[in-house]
Amino acid sequence: xxxxxxxxxxxxxxxxxxxxxxxxxxxxxxxxxxxxxxxxxxxxxxxxxxxxxxxxxxxxxxxxxxxxxxxxxxxxxxxxxxxxxxxxxxxxxxxxxxxxxxxxxxxxxxxxxxxxxxxxxxxxxxxxxxxxxxxxxxxxxxxxxxxxxxxxxxxxxxxxxxxxxxxxxxxxxxxxxxxxxxxxxxxxxxxxxxxxxxxxxxxxxxxxxxxxxxxxxxxxxxxxxxxxxxxxxxxxxxxxxxxxxxxxxxxxxxxxxxxxxxxxxxxxxxxxxxxxxxxxxxxxxxxxxxxxxxxxxxxxxxxxxxxxxxxxxxxxxxxxxxxxxxxxxxxxxxxxxxxxxxxxxxxxxxxxxxxxxxxxxxxxxxxxxxxxxxxxxxxxxxxxxxxxxxxxxxxxxxxxxxxxxxxxxxxxxxxxxxxxxxxxxxxxxxxxxxxxxxxxxxxxxxxxxx
RNA sequence: GGCCCUAUCGUCUAAUGGUUAGGACGUCGCCUUCUCAAGGCGUUAAUCCGGGUUCGACUCCCGGUGGGGUCACCA
Numbered sequence: 001x002x003x004x005x006x007x008x009x010x011x012x013x014x015x016x017x018x019x020x021x022x023x024x025x026x027x028x029x030x031x032x033x034x035x036x037x038x039x040x041x042x043x044x045x046x047x048x049x050x051x052x053x054x055x056x057x058x059x060x061x062x063x064x065x066x067x068x069x070x071x072x073x074x075x076x077x078x079x080x081x082x083x084x085x086x087x088x089x090x091x092x093x094x095x096x097x098x099x100x101x102x103x104x105x106x107x108x109x110x111x112x113x114x115x116x117x118x119x120x121x122x123x124x125x126x127x128x129x130x131x132x133x134x135x136x137x138x139x140x141x142x143x144x145x146x147x148x149x150x151x152x153x154x155x156x157x158x159x160x161x162x163x164x165x166x167x168x169x170x171x172x173x174x175x176x177x178x179x180x181x182x183x184x185x186x187x188x189x190x191x192x193x194x195x196x197x198x199x200x201x202x203x204x205x206x207x208x209x210x211x212x213x214x215x216x217x218x219x220x221x222x223x224x225x226x227x228x229x230x231x232x233x234x235x236x237x238x239x240x241x242x243x244x245x246x247x248x249x250x251x252x253x254x255x256x257x258x259x260x261x262x263x264x265x266x267x268x269x270x271x272x273x274x275x276x277x278x279x280x281x282x283x284x285x286x287x288x289x290x291x292x293x294x295x296x297x298x299x300x301x302x303x304x305x306x307x308x309x310x311x312x313x314x315x316x317x318x319x320x321x322x323x324x325x326x327x328x329x330x331x332x333x334x335x336x337x338x339x340x341x342x343x344x345x346x347x348x349x350x351x352x353x354x355x356x357x358x359x360x361x362x363x364x365x366x367x368x369x370x371x372x373x374x375x376x377x378x379x380x381x382x383x384x385x386x387x388x389x390x391x392x393x394x395x396x397x398x399x400x401x402x403x404x405x406x407x408x409x410x411x412x413x414x415x416x417x418x419x420x421x422x423x424x425x426x427x428x429x430x431x432x433x434x435x436x437x438x439x440x441x442x443x444x445x446x447x448x449x450x
Numbered sequence: 451g452g453c454c455c456u457a458u459c460g461u462c463u464a465a466u467g468g469u470u471a472g473g474a475c476g477u478c479g480c481c482u483u484c485u486c487a488a489g490g491c492g493u494u495a496a497u498c499c500g501g502g503u504u505c506g507a508c509u510c511c512c513g514g515u516g517g518g519g520u521c522a523c524c525a
Contacts, residue, residue: 012525047524101523112523129455138453138521146523153525177454177520201456201518208517238462247464247473255464257473276463279518283461286475335488351486401484410484422486 005037006167009063009070010157012044013055017062017222019282020172020203020211023239027200028170029068030240030270040164041070045077046156062222066232067263072164076156079163083151086159086189087113087144095188096144113145115154115185122180127168127198128275134180142181154178158185161195170198170272173279174210198272201243202279211282229306229340230287233262234294238287240266243276250274260293288338295334303330310343318356320437325355328432332424351420355432359419361445366416369449371409374400376442379435387435390427397427416445 009025011017032039041063045051056075063070090096091113099114119137126132145151151159161169176199186194203211211220219225225235237260247255250271261269295303304327311326329352337343346352378396386392401409414426417433430438 010525014525044525050524105523107523109523126455132454134454143523150523152523157525172519173455174519175525178525180454199455204518206461210518241462241474243462245463245473257464259462259474278456280463281461283475286462289475332487336486405484407484412484414484418485420485424486426484 004167005032005035006040006165007032007037007170008040008042008161008164008166010042010044010076010160010171011059012047012050013052013059014047014050015055016058018211019220019222019225019239021059022062022066022068022222022235023203023242024170024172024200025063025068026066026236026239027198027244027270027272027275030266031168031170031198031272033267034270037167038071040072040074040166042074042076042160042164044153044157045075046080046083046150046152048077058221058223062226065226066222066236074160074164076160079156079160080151082163083156083159084149087148087151087155090115090144090188091148093188097141099141109146111147112143113147113151114141115144115181115188117141117184122183124179124183124194124197126176127196127272128201129176129199129277132176132179134177136180136184139181144185154181154185158182158189162186162189162191166195167193168198169195170200173199173201175199198275201276203242204279204281206281208279208281227341229310229343230291231294231298231339234291235287236263236266237261237294238290240270241286241290242280242282244270244274245276248274260290291339292337295337295339298334300330303334306340307333307343307347310340310347312344312348315347315353315356318353320358321356325432329355332428354418354420354423355429358441358444359417361415361419361448363448365419365421366412366445366449368408369412369446371400371404372412372416372442372446372449375409375413376439376446379430379439379442382435384435387431387438390425390431393430394427412445413442416442 007028009021009028011021029039031037043056043059045056087096091098094116096113096115098111101108101110101112103110117136117139121133121135123131123133142154143152144155179197179199183194205211219228222235226232240261241259245255246259246261246265246269247257248271249255250269253269256269307326307330308323315321315326332352333343333346336346375397378400379393382393382396386396397409397413410426414423414429415421417423417426417429417438423429433441
């Protein structure tokens with residue numbers, strides 16, 4: 001007997017990949033892999049008017065970026081003949097009929113195909129919500145096709161699920177009220193077994209409304225997160241935490257307080273039955289935290305590449321600029337950003353321009369220069385090779401600074417090097433600047449003060 | 451409005467009917483420190499309301515109220 005689990009993610013290409021869709025895909029992916037099932041990606045493009053290739057491509061690209069690989073791909077429009085045969089079968093069996101319509105708005109037809117609603121109570125089990133009961137009498141004879149050649153959503157959806165043997169329908173909660181109609185169609189088409197449903201609660205914005213275009217700093221489209229330099233594994237991790245918690249135990253694992261979970265861990269701990277019933281507000285702050293955690297684990301090479309790509313042209317034109325030096329800022333920059341996109345902001349703001357152009361600090365900012373000349377002497381005596389390590393520079397200066405008062409030695413030094421009130425520590429800066437430039441700047445500061 | 455779903459800190463959430471209602475993000479504070487960032491430590495705050503059932507209710511039942519979804523010749 002074939003009791004393999006079959007699932008599908010069935011977005012319509014009438015918009016870009018939505019963050020909620022990405023989460024649905026993630027949950028479907030995890031559930032399917034946990035059960036060694038088959039995951040079908042089905043593009044529901046029956047609405048020729050609104051479907052666009054551009055959207056389909058965006059959905060595919062987004063899922064690929066998130067590494068949510070499917071096992072099978074179908075484009076619903078390729079099955080149109082099958083849908084038509086299902087429609088014919090329903091009409092032949094008197095389960096659907098051609099209905100004369102009143103034309104109410106532009107584009108309306110005089111005839112459509114309606115399903116003959118048996119008007120009965122439908123009960124189904126939802127993995128997340130439990131038992132749900134509907135009286136289909138309220139639904140009337142709903143439309144299943146515009147004409148014999150063009151079946152629409154409910155019919156196409158059910159026909160495809162049946163044909164590909166989908167066992168579990170995991171989708172957004174907005175489909176809950178579509179379920180009774182679809183069950184009616186499954187029955188009418190003679191389905192031997194009914195799929196099991198799991199309706200995932202919606203992702204909401206700060207106002208508790210369905211997350212929609214760019215409000216409160218949170219983007220809706222997956223591509224935006226990619227563009228803004230979020231890491232796909234961090235986004236996956238965050239999405240998993242929206243509506244599900246690793247604190248809850250499942251059949252195989254105890255709960256854990258650890259929320260930073262890689263794919264493997266998610267696969268072990270996730271439990272579709274433990275998914276929350278209530279809609280969850282998207283919290284960009286928590287995503288930022290997770291992304292920072294993932295950023296820390298990136299290789300220096302990976303970060304350096306991003307820094308180089310996202311550095312504004314203006315900075316690259318500064319007199320002391322070099323790629324090497326930019327790359328040396330990796331550590332400094334990485335702990336100041338939530339995502340790679342902020343690299344452009346932070347570099348663009350000019351906070352780190354002093355690495356690439358000589359600063360001219362004011363007397364006021366430099367404060368006292370009492371120990372500047374002795375600082376210069378110590379630096380001069382330090383072998384050039386020691387400049388590659390900030391710790392060595394620190395060691396050379398530390399005792400002197402401690403003796404004279406660190407604020408009196410280190411503050412003027414740091415300001416001399418950076419020209420700024422706020423900056424990384426003077427040892428790190430000196431190390432990146434190199435011996436010659438460091439001395440030059442300290443001497444320059446001494447001049448300003450004299 | 452009808453139907454459906456839903457209700458624990460600001461947010462995401464944990465809690466076989468018996469816990470000082472736990473964790474995370476954020477906030478705030480402290481430590482570290484020449485400044486910033488990072489880091490470490492700590493603090494903060496919640497069971498929607500009203501009835502039941504029970505020795506005992508966040509947990510079960512009923513009723514309100516709030517929030518959400520859906521009512522297409524879209525998906």
